[in-house]
Amino acid sequence: MTDTTPIPTTPVPTEAVPSTSLPSVPVSFVPRRIAVFGAGYIGLVTGACFADLGHRVVVRDILPERIDLLRSGDVPFFEPGLGDLILRNKERLSFTLDVREAVRDAEVVYVCVDTPPTASGDADLSRVWAVVEALKDTAAHLVAVVVKSTVPVGTGDRVRAALDEAGLHHVGYVSNPEFTAEGSAVDDFLRPDRVVIGASDETTARWVEGLYAGVDGPVEIMDVASAEMVKLASNALLATKITFINEIATVCEATGADIEHVARAVGRDHRLGPHFLNAGLGYGGSCFPKDSRALRAMASNSGYPFQLLNAVIEVNELQPRRAIQRLKSELGGLRGRRVALLGLTFKPGTDDMREAPSAVIASRLLAEGAEVTCWDPMARPAPVEPWSSTTRHPDVPSALSRADAAVLVTEWPELVDVDWSAAARRMRTPLLLDGRNLLEPAAMLDAGFTYMSVGRATRHR
Structure with a gap:
């Protein structure tokens, strides 16, 4: 383009979460130590918002230029309010390239890496598996691994099996999909329509729920597979609404109707x-x-x-x-x-x-x-x-x-x-x-x- 512009531990979970969601209960704030893997839109907003809630957060990424930028006080992309949030919480928020540094004191790891489509249309989970692999020798003291990345239903079972094979039976697994929109991500995180927590046991679910103390929104606790599906179903339904109104608009052009009047009344x-x-x-x-x-x-x-x-x-x-x-x-x-x-x-x-x-x-x-x-x-x-x-x-x-x-x-x-x-x-x-x-x-x-x-x-x- 030619441009002419000038954290304490918890007991081993034992109680299973039923397939229907559990009622939310009042939780008191306990500051935790959180490691966030991925400094993209989701990871950086997640880390900054958790720091703003009072937790101590380390954000890890694999791109040196991105970490250097964040350490210098700059944000690698534009998101309203995010830069101010990072600056305000610089005492509780740090950035690293080192896996061991990120996990060393962490009680919970948040996986916020990209899951781009493959040639077949399936999600590429290689970055998710890279995080799981990195935890095998560093996560003996963790309470939970939480996946916020969008993944296919069934991913949780596979990650759970990988953790077990690595001797991390004591580490809980949670699906905690994100529902933030670019341009309003900070507000969406702190004042969400809902926080979805999918876990195989109630103890881990309630522990992760406690991380959101101070967030102004209801918490939905359910099984892992349902939580994974919620994210995909939500976006598919929104995409369907957009496509439907565009189809109606095409018919309006052919018939003389005005889509603005039609959509407003509908x-x-x-x-x-x-x-x-x-x-x-x-x-x-x-x-x-x-x-x-x-x-x-x-x-x-x-x-x-x-x-x-x-x-x-x-x-x-x-x-x-x-x-x-x-x-x-x-x-x-x-x-x-x-x-x-x-x-x-x-x-x-x-x-x-x-x-x-x-x-x-x-x-x-x-x-x-x-x-x-x-x-x-x-x-x-x-x-x-x-x-x-x-x-x-x-x-x-x-x-x-x-x-x-x-x-x-x-x-x-x-x-x-x-x-x-x-x-x-x-x-x-x-x-x-x-x-x-x-x-x-x-x-x-x-x-x-x-x-x-x-x-x-x-x-x-």
Whole structure:
């Protein structure tokens, strides 16, 4: 991309947890010593938030540059409030590359490593197994190993067996999936909808529940397999809601209905709710695409073709491509056209580019022979295609200069305040495809634009 921008121990657990969840009980705060493996989005937020609750935390990662950055007081990615949280708790929060240093005094190890998809769609658990292997010679004094990474159902049984084979029968195992969203991760951790704790015995479950004393949210205690499934099922259902409203939007475009009116009225039904009913260019990020594919692969491996999830994934992959076809039809072709992408990250409030629709859109525009310019206030795309063949600008007006069309990809709030009348005069063809339905159609017409959106008829100037 061309860039023009300048801890005490507990007894051996004995009481089994039934398959139904246990009622939560009041717990008092006891400061513990926690080792967190993985300094990515989940691990760093987990470590910082536990330190803020009063625990002593060591975060371990395998990347020297990341640990050096954290030791210097910087955060390797953007997450609102996280930097302040780390700074405020620097006396209780440290960072290391050394496994033994991380585990030396720890009572509990949190596994927060990546589980990316393999070629088959299954989760790659190699990083999880690397942590388990590292604990074999260092974890004799541990109370529990807690996996927060998203893993297939059944992983807990395999980890439990590995711990037993290593002579760590006394170490409890817990599945404690995360439900934090990028852009609000700190608040999601400290004020969650729920904390899910899956364990094979009640003693370990209650011990881990005690770590969350001070967190403002209900605790659900259940068996390990159910906890593992909760995470996958939650993300699959949210992905399904997004895909469903995008399908309805397509029908709205064909029939003259307005998806904004439809979604608002549908969302007022208390059985359905308004959340995740915003039509757009499809979901992205590190969770929904990966977890949907992992659940589909897990179902297929069990002999069940998850047809609904197949459709969800297929529709979502087509959504940004539909936008290109609409743009191509409106312009009569894209070869030789200059198209500006406004927003690159998969959502506002983050610098995360993983599975962002912008990558598909940029790739397709370039393949059609278009020139692509970009603007985003936070994104840090790698210097690879398609970004190597695009031009990044420091502000919206310069990105729009002499453009034949613009695509609003990410609903950054700054875009609401753009002087769109002036922007229209800078463009060769004032055409905007609002992929997030962020702007008001009437206002864009008044500004001189032909305005396209998702689930509504195109409005010509």
